[in-house]
Amino acid sequence: MTASNNITINGIRKVLERNDNFLVFMHENPDSDTIGSALALVLTLRSVGKRAYMACCDKIPQSLMFLTDGERCFGIEDLPGDFTPKFLISVDIASPNQLGKYHYLAAKIDLALDHHSCHDDLACYRFVDSGAGACAEIIYRVINRMIQGKIPEKTASLLYAALAADTGGFRYANTTPYTHKIAAKLIECGANHFQICRNLFEMKSKTALAAEAFAMENVKYLCGGKISYVRITEADKERCGFEDEDTYDVINVIRRVEGVKVAILARERTPGVYKISTRSTGDIDMAKICAMFGGGGHAGAAGCSVAEGDVDETVDKIIKECGFEK
Ligand SMILES: [Mn+2]
Incomplete structure (x- = not known):
């Protein structure tokens, strides 16, 4: 259920000022929004x-x-020995299971900042704006209050990358005039938008290209072409020479096809466990449908996790919920 906010942006600033020793959580399978939002907040707090x-x-x-300037690992075990977290923040996280192996800390989260419509009751303080194109819009508002608009270049670049990524380069339906206003402000503060967009939307590793080639060869069209569907197994990844993180753009490749209203990708993330990702190009609310299977997300982009044996049945049910003629 969508929980109501119990704090204002100015209230968040005050709470952050009062506290110290912050640990900011990103969601599993971290994307540009959760990384950019978390790091921008961490740099500002510092x-x-x-x-x-x-x-x-x-x-x-x-x-x-x-x-992250080349840093890869942000496990709790990697924290400095003399650091004891006192105030836990989650950014871009809709439910405890998005904390992955840290889900046991969900009840200890002090502040949740998010833009997902289906938001589980995490956190004692909660600010959720499902109208925000990216969580970074909320982080921008908080940071602006904390440092009165003097956003350093690196922080501006992080927020810009988060905004650009979650709005598909300012193309998706979640893009608002406010998104563009913030983006303009961030460029004024020195965000390197050209390099960021090149990194996000143009550059691709050879292994990511191999994953997309696999998707193009194996995509199935269902319901008269209204659904595009790809399933990727561990064996497929091994045979074609790509890894799980190379599959992040596959769903966007199959959602692009003319006539497709819903794209579905079922990939074996770890042996025996599948992540089902969905994208809607029209009015179908995928967050609502994925919530039926323990998942969530946004209307246009949502997902859930299932065991290998349940993949076919879950995909069938998702397709049925979409309501297209077979
Ligand atoms: Mn996001």
Whole structure:
């Protein structure tokens, strides 16, 4: 259920000022929004004299390491020995299971900042704006309050990357005039938009290209072409020479096809466990449908995790919920 906010942006600033030793959580399978939002917040907290670190259950994908200046691992075990987290923040996280192996800390989260429509009751303080194109829009508002608009270049670049990525380069339906206003402000603050967009949307590793080639060869069209569907097994990855993180753009390749209203990707993330990702190009609310299977997300982009034996049945049910004629 969508939980109501119980704090204002100015309230968040005050709470952050009052506390110290922050640990900022990113979601599993970290993307540009969760990484950019978390790191921008951490850098800002440090700039006002606080101790702050980030945490993530998964490694930063190779293609997004330009955001973290090459750092890959943000496990709790990697934190400095003399750092004891006192105030836990989650960014871009809709439910405890998105904390992955750190889900046991969900009840300890002090502040949740998010833009997902289906938001589980995480955190004692909660600010959720499902109208925001990216979580970074919320982080921008918080940071702006903390440092009165003087956003350093690196922080501006991080927020810009998060905004650009979650809005598909300012093309998706979640892009608003406010998104563009923030983006303009961030470029004024020195965000290197050209290099960021090249990194996010143009550059591709050879192994990511191999994953896309696999998808193009193996895509199935269902319901008269309204659904595009690809399934990727561990064996497929091994045979074709790509890894799980190379599959991040596959769903966008198959959603692009003319006539497709819903794209579905089922990939074996770890042996026996599948992540089902869905994208809607029209009015179908995929977050609602994926929530039926323990997942969530946004209307246009949502997913869920299932065991290998349940993949076919779950995909069938998702397709049925979409309501197209077979
Ligand atoms: Mn996001």
